[in-house]
Amino acid sequence: MVGILLPFAGLLAAALLWAAGAGWLGAVTPVAASFSPGPTVDALLQLLQGRDLWEHVALSLQRVAVGLVIALLLGIPLGVLTGLSPLFSRTTTPLFQFARMISPLSWMPIAVMVLGVGDAPVYFLLAFAAVWPILLNTAAGVAQLDPNWLLLARSLSATRRETLLRVILPGITAHILTGVRLAIGIIWIVLVPAEMLGVSAGLGYFILDSRDRLAYSDLMAAILVIGFLGYLLDHAARSLHRRWLHA
Amino acid sequence: MNRPLAEADVIRCAEQTPAVLEARGLSYAHAGIGTLFEGVSLAVRRREIVALLGSSGCGKSTLLRVLAGLEQPATGSVSFLGEPLASPHPRSALVFQQPSLLPWLKLADNVGFGLDFAHQPRAGREALQGRIAAAIEAVGLKGREAAYPAQLSGGMAQRAALARALAREPELLFADEPFSALDAITRAEMQDLLVDVVHRWHSAVLLVTHDIDEAILVADRILLMGGRPGHLAQEWTVDIPRPREDHPEAVTALRLSILGALRHASL
Numbered sequence A: 001m002v003g004i005l006l007p008f009a010g011l012l013a014a015a016l017l018w019a020a021g022a023g024w025l026g027a028v029t030p031v032a033a034s035f036s037p038g039p040t041v042d043a044l045l046q047l048l049q050g051r052d053l054w055e056h057v058a059l060s061l062q063r064v065a066v067g068l069v070i071a072l073l074l075g076i077p078l079g080v081l082t083g084l085s086p087l088f089s090r091t092t093t094p095l096f097q098f099a100r101m102i103s104p105l106s107w108m109p110i111a112v113m114v115l116g117v118g119d120a121p122v123y124f125l126l127a128f129a130a131v132w133p134i135l136l137n138t139a140a141g142v143a144q145l146d147p148n149w150l151l152l153a154r155s156l157s158a159t160r161r162e163t164l165l166r167v168i169l170p171g172i173t174a175h176i177l178t179g180v181r182l183a184i185g186i187i188w189i190v191l192v193p194a195e196m197l198g199v200s201a202g203l204g205y206f207i208l209d210s211r212d213r214l215a216y217s218d219l220m221a222a223i224l225v226i227g228f229l230g231y232l233l234d235h236a237a238r239s240l241h242r243r244w245l246h247a
Numbered sequence B: 001m002n003r004p005l006a007e008a009d010v011i012r013c014a015e016q017t018p019a020v021l022e023a024r025g026l027s028y029a030h031a032g033i034g035t036l037f038e039g040v041s042l043a044v045r046r047r048e049i050v051a052l053l054g055s056s057g058c059g060k061s062t063l064l065r066v067l068a069g070l071e072q073p074a075t076g077s078v079s080f081l082g083e084p085l086a087s088p089h090p091r092s093a094l095v096f097q098q099p100s101l102l103p104w105l106k107l108a109d110n111v112g113f114g115l116d117f118a119h120q121p122r123a124g125r126e127a128l129q130g131r132i133a134a135a136i137e138a139v140g141l142k143g144r145e146a147a148y149p150a151q152l153s154g155g156m157a158q159r160a161a162l163a164r165a166l167a168r169e170p171e172l173l174f175a176d177e178p179f180s181a182l183d184a185i186t187r188a189e190m191q192d193l194l195v196d197v198v199h200r201w202h203s204a205v206l207l208v209t210h211d212i213d214e215a216i217l218v219a220d221r222i223l224l225m226g227g228r229p230g231h232l233a234q235e236w237t238v239d240i241p242r243p244r245e246d247h248p249e250a251v252t253a254l255r256l257s258i259l260g261a262l263r264h265a266s267l
């Protein structure tokens, strides 16, 4: 019983700290009063009833989906190749480790220059951020395949296609799903700053727009929405992983 | 349950128990390990259970993989049902030390795994379902068809692995220390089960083991592998009537004979 209540206690404590901090800040700079929980909740309820916020959310989620799909389409084949071919792995590992450590946002100016303003550079940044955990987890999954499964496939004279589709891909799905979970976490973090340049909708845009409108309660409400959606996405990825394992 | 003999079986029965598997002058070498074994010649006749006994690391598993067509020998040749073997034969099946079931498939799908692969003999859906059901029933797992491997005990998982091999109706079953990861009681059950089902399925078995008692209780013939590089050092025909537990003197005598040979082989 206590176990169920503890997370709520944590959230409540955070809300109290938030109220206290906003109150203290409000005493110094009066405009900070609109940061506090009361106005934020009011703004949130207002926004939820309108259409604007939902459109921004829908657009952001659509970008997440597109970025993730591109990352999967690139990351899984490259990961399988890395796991299966020592030659490919030795050739590409330093490159991948190098590229992985570059914050995707550093590509932003170049992405906008090459791909133009609009959705394309955002997709690029999200996919670029998400491809590494998927690629690396896929490769790790291939490396951890039970060698007897491959022996079994060979004893059945399995074709390459059969081995790939019936043994290797299902055998690494748990690892891929782990990669997807990590990727969603990264995408969600990169999304907001990526939407702050060159697009005219989405949660990142909404944050900047609220600032320009001096609608600080809207800004705080958007932060709550971003946190809540991120939590839901992670939860969904986790339960997908659990269901696959039949544990 | 007695399966009816297929037409091909009847024709082959008419011949004089021809060898299912025949190997001549096999050697295997690999960079780094040198020559693992050489001069290995052996035959497994139809419905015969042959145990390949030898100490750890002497190359038994590698020999098994060569005989199964999964690896190429440096010299020598293998033939299966009279045909030279270039790749794994559809009428052979493997059982490993670990069950190695596919965790994302239900038990019935694990047992039927691969039967529909392109290079497997064509069979109707109904026929395959029948083979799967018969194999599951034979290993005593009826009613657990929908269970996932994570929900099976170690012994049950190894039964499922045996069923997966039986579903292929193998002419020859290759088993590499299939019971050595099981506890003593389960192992004894599985040894009895193996003999029972391969007799009913009219399959021959090549059983790799380092357990002398297992070889004596299960096999019709025992091959001792030893030396460096490895070779077949000695052979025993086991004509003790089954159940062999009822003939302790004969079992003990054979055991001592094998132990003596082992001592020589390891010199």
Ligand SMILES: Nc1ncnc2c1ncn2[C@@H]1O[C@H](COP(=O)(O)OP(=O)(O)OP(=O)(O)O)[C@@H](O)[C@H]1O
Pocket: B030, B032, B033, B036, B054, B055, B056, B057, B058, B059, B060, B061, B062, B063, B210
């Ligand atoms: N293709 C290969 N490449 C490298 N090493 C190999 C290869 N094949 C066999 N070996 C080595 O040869 C040795 C004997 O192998 P093998 O597994 O056939 O012996 P075994 O008798 O089955 O041993 P165990 O009783 O431990 O199962 C091992 O040390 C193994 O690492």
Ligand SMILES: [Mg+2]
Pocket: B060, B061, B062, B176
């Ligand atoms: Mg071995």
